[in-house]
Structures are given as structure tokens and as C-alpha cells.
Amino acid sequence: MTHDEHVVLVNARGEAVGTAAKTVVHGADTPLHLAFSCYVFDGEGRVLLTRRASHKRTWPGVWTNSCCGHPLPGEPLAEAVGRRLSHELGLKADDVELMLPGFAYRAVMRDGTVENEMCPVYRAVVSAEPSPNPEEVGDARWMPWKEFTDDVMCGLLAISPWCGEQVPLLAALGSDPYTWPTADPADLPPAARVPSSGT
Template identity: 55%
Template sequence: MGVEEIVLLNADDEAVGTAPKGASHHRDTPYHLAFSCYVVDTEGRVLITQRALGKRTFPGVWTGSCCGHPGPGEKLRDAVLRRLRDELGIPDAELMSVLPRFQYRAVAADGTVENERCPVVRATVPANRTVHRNPDEVERAEWWTWDQCLELTGRPESSPWYRLQLAELAPLGAPLDWPDAGPGDLPPAIAW
């Protein structure tokens, strides 16, 4: 596998180039395209994960189900499904755009910056879906109630993007009630 590339964005969220992912995350990380995904089962439980302790950025924090960076020319749906397979061993899911306009900037304890336009997607799977976590990506993966997810926002071990996303998701109700935001507000840099 070659070097993973991220899509660089301008202030209008248009693609303006690419850069190697690993070399791009530092104290002056350029604004780029990413996504977050919350896997929800048909009973309304949410798959919450702890990032692997060996991760370069934000190791060991608790966060949503998975996140990643769409590659150049890759559709958002395809990127989410790729990361669900790679990180969690989930082969398929019903996807829905939830927070297509989400963006954030966060600084890790070591000074590394995340600076992302990061649409949020819900992936619905059957209850009792087996998860096969990739230990290079995920330290732990657990099915939580929505109340447990909300409670995590008050704990320092949650990721900064998780806290910001939950502030927008909580008013939408329980995860199975989240409305479909559709693809209309996705950044121009990516297709659904």
C-alpha cells in the first residue's frame, strides 16, 4: 500500500491539493478533509471506541466509532465503509449523513493540531453485530447506551471532536431518531 494522502481544502471547502497524511499532522496542520462515523445498532446502542495507545495523534482517547480521511477522488460513503472494514471489521452498514457541515480545530497534549472539515455519518447495523477491532487503530470498542455516550462528554478522556459533535448531536434526540441531513451541505471537495 502506498502513502495515504489527505485532501487539502481552502476556506470554501474546495479541494486545492493533496499531501501525505503522516507528514501533514503537526503543529501547523493544514485544513483538510476528514469524517467521523457513529455506528448505531437497531436497538439504539452506539459503538464507542478508544483510540489505540500507539496512535500518533490523540492516543488512548475515547471517541465515536471510527474516523478517517477520504482519499483524493474517493466518495464519502466509500471512505466510511473502508474505515469501518479496516478499523472494526464491519463489512457493511446503512449510511446516513448527519452533520455534513461539522468542522473543528483541536490541539493535542504534544502540540499536534487537527484542523478538519469533518462531516459526521451514522452507520446503522443489526443488533449484536460482531466487531473485529484492528489493534493498530482501536484499543477497545464497546456498545454503549446513548445516556453513557452523553455522560462521556464530561470526562477528560473523551476526544475534543467527540465533545463538539455530541453538543450538536444531543439536540437531535436518540441516535436512531437523528434526521437525514442529506448530501446537500457536504463540502464541495467530496461527493456522497
């Protein structure tokens, strides 16, 4: 499926303006497109960190948040999160909730490859251990949330650029990730306001 997978292109207002093949969209002039990030927690206050597979096009071998991905055209973001959690980590989330609906970033790799995404951030809670897919994930480990945020914000932990920008925003929601206030889906970019297939 990955060879035919398309991402949703958006303008600066977050409105859909077309699609492009995921396999060709990332380069020196990457168009702005829709994505998501997810932070997975267990019942002990730990966050699941993953190291991107070494053959990934962007930021290979770099530690990052639990799961990232792109919704398919017409796919609700929360459902895309569930799909990628299953595909990348063999996990089924008990809850997938929106935390940062308006997050966006642009980052450039040393080789000039650009990542350019409107990337709402989700929290998920699981009750099982991950089973990483080696096509996507090189390694995975649990880390106490406070230790993780402290290390990231003090520069002690090398992580992906998007994760580095997201962590302070999530920490500002409160010290306990289980009590973070959920965001209103109406605040998502317009291209992401796709009705759930379950409604």
C-alpha cells in the same frame, strides 16, 4: 497502503486545494483537510465507542466515537466510511447516512500537534459485533446512547475533542438516534461532493 495514503487539503470554503501524504500532514501547523466521523449503532440503541491505539499520531489511547478517517482523493465520503469501518472494526454497515455535513474543528494536543479538519459526521447501523484491528483500535465497547451523551455533556467521560464537540450537535437532532433526520449531501463541503462510484 497507509504509507502512500493522501488526504485532501481544503480552503476555508471547503474547496479542494491539493493533497498531502497522511503520514506527514499532522504537526504543529496542520493544514485544513477533509475527514469524517462515524457513530455506529446496533439494534438496541447502543453506540460503539473505540479507544484509539496507543501508537496513533493524534490522541493516542483516547476514547472516541466509533470510527474516524480521511477520504482518499476522489473517494466519496460515504464509501470512505464503509472502507474504514471494515478496516478498523471488521464491520459492514447496513446503512451509512449523513448527519452533520458542515462540522469542522481544530484541536491542539499537549505536545503542540494540531488536528484541523472539515469533518462531516455520519451514522451507521450494524448487525454484527466488531472485530477491532489492533493497528487502529486499542479497545471497543457498546454504551447506551443516552448514557453516553449524558456522561459526555456532564464531563464524566473523557473523550477526543472532536467527539466532545459533535455529541451535543447530534443530541440536538433528537433523543432517538434512529429517527435523526438525514442531511442533504449538497450541504457537504465542495471537496466532499464526489459522485458515488455506484452511480
